[in-house]
Amino acid sequence: MNKNLSAYDDVPVITAKDGSEIRELMHPLQHGNKAQSLAEATVYSGQRTLLHCHRVTEELYHVTAGQGTMILxxxxxxxxxxxxxxxxxxxxxxLHNTxxxxxRILCCCSPAYAPDDxxxxxxxPR
Incomplete structure (x- = not known):
C-alpha cells in the first residue's frame, strides 16, 4: 500500500457528526501525513448540516460542486x-445546500480532523 496515495474510490464514505457525508481523503491515522487532513464533504439538495465548531482546528472549505449558504x-x-x-x-x-x-466541499483541517474536537x-439542522 502506498501511503502517499489515496485513491478516491477506495475511501469509504462516513456520516460526520454534523450530518454531512465525508470521505477522509488524506489523514495522519491512515496516510502518515503530519500537520493536516483533507476530506470531501457532501451535502445533498435541501440538506443542512448541524451548527458546530472546532475548539482547536482551523478549517478551509473549497466548493467544488453546487451552491449553498454558509453560516459562519x-x-x-x-x-x-x-x-x-x-x-x-x-x-x-x-452549510445549507440550496x-x-x-x-461538495473540500475540507482542509489543521491540525488534522479529530472527532473529539x-x-x-x-x-x-438550521
Missing part, C-alpha cells in the same frame, strides 16, 4: 463553485 458565526452568505472559506477555531458554522445537485451547538 453571525454571518450568512452564498457560496458557489470556486469559493474558499476560512473557518477559524471556535467559530460556529454550518441547489438541486449535491454541494467537534462540538455540536444545535441538534436540529
Amino acid at each position: 458565526g453571525d454571518q450568512r452568505f452564498p457560496i458557489a463553485v470556486g469559493d474558499t472559506i476560512l473557518i477559524p477555531p471556535g467559530t460556529p458554522h454550518a 441547489w438541486p445537485v449535491p454541494l 467537534t462540538e455540536i451547538l444545535d441538534n436540529e
Whole structure:
C-alpha cells in the first residue's frame, strides 16, 4: 500500500457528526501525513448540516460542486463553485445546500480532523 496515495474510490464514505457525508481523503491515522487532513464533504439538495465548531482546528472549505449558504458565526452568505472559506477555531458554522445537485466541499483541517474536537451547538439542522 502506498501511503502517499489515496485513491478516491477506495475511501469509504462516513456520516460526520454534523450530518454531512465525508470521505477522509488524506489523514495522519491512515496516510502518515503530519500537520493536516483533507476530506470531501457532501451535502445533498435541501440538506443542512448541524451548527458546530472546532475548539482547536482551523478549517478551509473549497466548493467544488453546487451552491449553498454558509453560516459562519453571525454571518450568512452564498457560496458557489470556486469559493474558499476560512473557518477559524471556535467559530460556529454550518452549510445549507440550496441547489438541486449535491454541494461538495473540500475540507482542509489543521491540525488534522479529530472527532473529539467537534462540538455540536444545535441538534436540529438550521
